[in-house]
Amino acid sequence: MKRLQYELKGGLDEADLRSIRSQILEVLEKVGVECPHEKTLKRLGAEKGVRVEGTRIKFSPTLVDQVIEGHKKTGPSRQLPEKITVTGAWNCFNIEDLETGAVRASTGSDVREMWKLLGALKGGPVCPVYPNDIHGPLQVLFVEKTGIESTDTNGSLLDYTDARLQEMAIDMYKAAGRRYRMMIEFPISPLRFNPSELEKIWKYKDRTDIDLYAASAPIPMAGSTAPMVLPGGLVQSLAESYAGVITINTLSEGKIPVHPEFRLEVSDLRHMTLAYASPESLITQLAVADACRYFTGSPRIDCNFQANAKHCDIQSAMEKTSWMLVHALAGFRNFWFGGGQLSMDEIFSPVQYVVDVEIARYVEHMVRGVTYDDSPGAAVKVISETGPGGDYMTHDTTIESMGSMFESDIFPRTSVGQWRAAGEPDVRQKAAEKARGLIRDYRHEIAPALQADLDSIWKKAESL
Numbered sequence: 001m002k003r004l005q006y007e008l009k010g011g012l013d014e015a016d017l018r019s020i021r022s023q024i025l026e027v028l029e030k031v032g033v034e035c036p037h038e039k040t041l042k043r044l045g046a047e048k049g050v051r052v053e054g055t056r057i058k059f060s061p062t063l064v065d066q067v068i069e070g071h072k073k074t075g076p077s078r079q080l081p082e083k084i085t086v087t088g089a090w091n092c093f094n095i096e097d098l099e100t101g102a103v104r105a106s107t108g109s110d111v112r113e114m115w116k117l118l119g120a121l122k123g124g125p126v127c128p129v130y131p132n133d134i135h136g137p138l139q140v141l142f143v144e145k146t147g148i149e150s151t152d153t154n155g156s157l158l159d160y161t162d163a164r165l166q167e168m169a170i171d172m173y174k175a176a177g178r179r180y181r182m183m184i185e186f187p188i189s190p191l192r193f194n195p196s197e198l199e200k201i202w203k204y205k206d207r208t209d210i211d212l213y214a215a216s217a218p219i220p221m222a223g224s225t226a227p228m229v230l231p232g233g234l235v236q237s238l239a240e241s242y243a244g245v246i247t248i249n250t251l252s253e254g255k256i257p258v259h260p261e262f263r264l265e266v267s268d269l270r271h272m273t274l275a276y277a278s279p280e281s282l283i284t285q286l287a288v289a290d291a292c293r294y295f296t297g298s299p300r301i302d303c304n305f306q307a308n309a310k311h312c313d314i315q316s317a318m319e320k321t322s323w324m325l326v327h328a329l330a331g332f333r334n335f336w337f338g339g340g341q342l343s344m345d346e347i348f349s350p351v352q353y354v355v356d357v358e359i360a361r362y363v364e365h366m367v368r369g370v371t372y373d374d375s376p377g378a379a380v381k382v383i384s385e386t387g388p389g390g391d392y393m394t395h396d397t398t399i400e401s402m403g404s405m406f407e408s409d410i411f412p413r414t415s416v417g418q419w420r421a422a423g424e425p426d427v428r429q430k431a432a433e434k435a436r437g438l439i440r441d442y443r444h445e446i447a448p449a450l451q452a453d454l455d456s457i458w459k460k461a462e463s464l
Contacts (some may be wrong), residue, residue, distance in 0.1 A: 005369035008330045012231075012290040020231050020238070020291060021068070025061040027191075027239040032058035037195040039202060040251065047250050057243070064242055071245075071260060072297045080299060082368050084324070084360040085334045087305075088114075088123035089341035089348045091130050091143075091158065096311060096342070096349035098432055103310060103347055105132045111143060113439055115150035117350055120438040121357060123339060125153035125181075128348040137162055141461050144169045145454050148176050150444050157183045164464060168457050170210060175453035176446075181211045187240045189220035193247070205252045214258040216244030221274065222284065223267035230284070233264045234291055260295070262288050263304075274344055276306040277319035282326050289330060299331050305338025305356070306345070312352040312428055316342060320352075321359050328363045335360070354431040354438075358410045365406040373397075410434070 012020075035041055036055045045052040049063030095106040095114075106129035114129050127143045134142045140158045147153060160166040166182075173180040182204060186197035204212050218240040220226030226233040241260040248258040266284050268275040275281050285303060292300035305323065309316035324335060340353025373379070382397055392398050410430050414422070 001371050001373050001375070003369040004372040005367065006329065008286070008326070011286055012294075016231065017291065017294040020235055021295070023231070023235045024239045024242065025064050027235060028059040028064050028243055029061055030058070031191060032056045033240065033243045034192040035195075035198070035247075037193065037198045040193070040195075040198050040247065044247065044250055050246070050250075057247070059243060059246060063246065067242055067246055068295060072295060080301065080331055081333050082364060083333065084328060084364040084367070086121075086123070086339040086353075086356050086360045087334070087336040088118045088121070088126060088339045088353065089128035090126055090337040090345050092128060092341060092346055092348035093130050093132060094343075094347045095129050096347055096351065098350050098435060101311065101351075101428070106130055106348070107133045108142060108146075112146050112150065114348065114350065115146055116439045116442040116444075117353065117435060119151045119444055120442040121339075121353065123353070124336065125151075126157055126337065128340060128353070135462075137165065137464070138461055141165050141169055141172075141458070144172060145458055148172055148178075148454060149446055149451070152444075157181070162464075165461055168461050172454055172457055174209070175457070176450055179209070179211050181213065183213050183215055185215040185217055187216060187218035187244045189218045189225040189240060190236060191240060191243075193244070198251075201248065201251055201256070205256055212256055214244070214248040214252075214256050215261060216241045216248065216258050217261035217263060218244070219263050219265060221265045221267045223269055226264065228267075230287060233284070234262075234287060237262055237264050237288075238291060238295065262292050262295075262300075264288050273308060274306070276308050276344065277323045282323065285327065286330050289332070301331060301333040302336060303327055303332050303334075305335035305341070307338075307342055308344065310343050310347060312342075312349045312355060312431070316349075316352055317355070320356055321362075324356075324359055324363050325366065328367050350435040350439075351428055351431045354435045355410065355427065358408055358431075361408070362406055362411075371401060371404075 032053070034055060035044075035057050041052050041055065041057070044050045044057055049060040051058045051060070093106060094103050095110050096103050108131040110129045111127055111131045115127055118124065118128065125147075127147060131139050131142050140160055143158060160169070170180040184197050184200050184204075186194045186201070188194050201214060204210065218237055220233055220237045220240070222228045222233040226236045238260065241262060245258050245260050248256055264284055266275045266278065266281040268278075289300045292298075305320070307316050307319040307323070309319055327335070339356045340349050341347070342349055342352060382392075382395065386392055386395060410427060419425075
């Protein structure tokens with residue numbers, strides 16, 4: 001039997017994408033990228049195809065074309081999976097309290113609890129909350145330490161302002177037998193490189209005891225840091241990303257992994273936020289996916305997973321479901337750094353995270369489709385076996401299909417009588433109970449010697 005499946009159609013055509021490519025070349029040749037970093041300017045000025053004018057870098061169309069073609073040939077070849085994954089949030093400063101539902105500042109205790117939730121749900125390497133009650137300079141190191149104590153993930157991808165604490169984080173991972181992963185994100189929209197991040201590239205590019213990754217991942221915002229009308233934002237985003245790739249490859253002589261990463265968000269200038277899950281934003285993300293497929297030769301299956309709601313409520317359900325369902329029908333499968341995340345990236349809700357995982361299961365059933373028996377006479381056979389006046393409840397095809405239908409303990413399809421008999425539970429109660437159970441039952445043990453090493457490094461950090 002085959003499966004009956006649907007997907008979204010439409011979007012940018014070949015002529016649109018060729019025009020975008022041509023305009024990227026023109027922007028990088030005529031406008032360039034601002035780079036207020038002397039060592040980087042000097043090194044790039046010696047590179048064929050790069051021209052430095054003051055603090056601005058301009059790139060020849062031939063050089064950019066070579067880079068585009070190189071990534072298209074070597075880009076990842078991805079077979080579209082059915083599985084939908086949801087990664088936890090990105091270091092929110094607030095949490096929706098699991099017991100009261102109130103939004104409050106997150107604490108060190110929350111960090112430990114949410115690492116457990118993340119571990120139970122296999123939610124990725126980044127802690128979804130920030131320890132506001134820990135002494136400022138030590139906050140990032142606290143997240144690293146508790147992450148090692150609570151999970152097997154490698155690196156929180158957080159930035160350090162104190163290089164001494166950065167080295168202590170590296171030592172913690174060495175003690176755990178892991179390699180510290182440092183991400184340096186340096187493009188700033190519009191068309192500018194962050195000099196302090198470039199300085200880190202110079203400082204760490206020859207280190208062999210860490211995994212260094214340069215994220216050429218600008219996040220232009222249509223209407224504020226990028227043109228509002230398409231294809232302007234796409235052209236700028238891709239130009240910034242390719243400029244970053246050329247720069248890092250030149251500075252590191254190809255030793256630091258870097259590849260173009262395409263993003264474009266839509267601004268809400270009425271509220272000075274981002275218009276996540278708006279129809280305009282959803283269409284923009286699909287256009288970004290079209291560009292990714294054209295410029296890399298592979299479909300894009302990863303995207304962020306955001307919302308503007310402040311609680312796990314009706315608004316969050318609308319935003320999260322519409323975002324994931326539309327993206328999934330367009331071929332996206334991995335929804336990263338947004339599970340449980342609300343109010344852009346300000347609030348983490350453990351209840352919402354449980355709900356988001358359940359939404360992912362729902363969407364997974366949607367993209368998987370339904371069984372379609374295309375064998376000759378299949379429909380006539382089943383109908384004949386039942387006949388007039390019968391029912392299909394006990395038919396083999398019904399029983400088999402019911403076993404694969406979407407079922408949820410969070411979103412049950414009960415009658416009013418069944419709901420009342422169960423005590424009239426609501427979605428939030430069910431999701432909160434599930435989150436508490438996941439946290440309570442999660443176990444991750446580390447060797448006493450490792451715990452002693454981590455505690456020793458932490459004490460040194462406290463004495464700085």
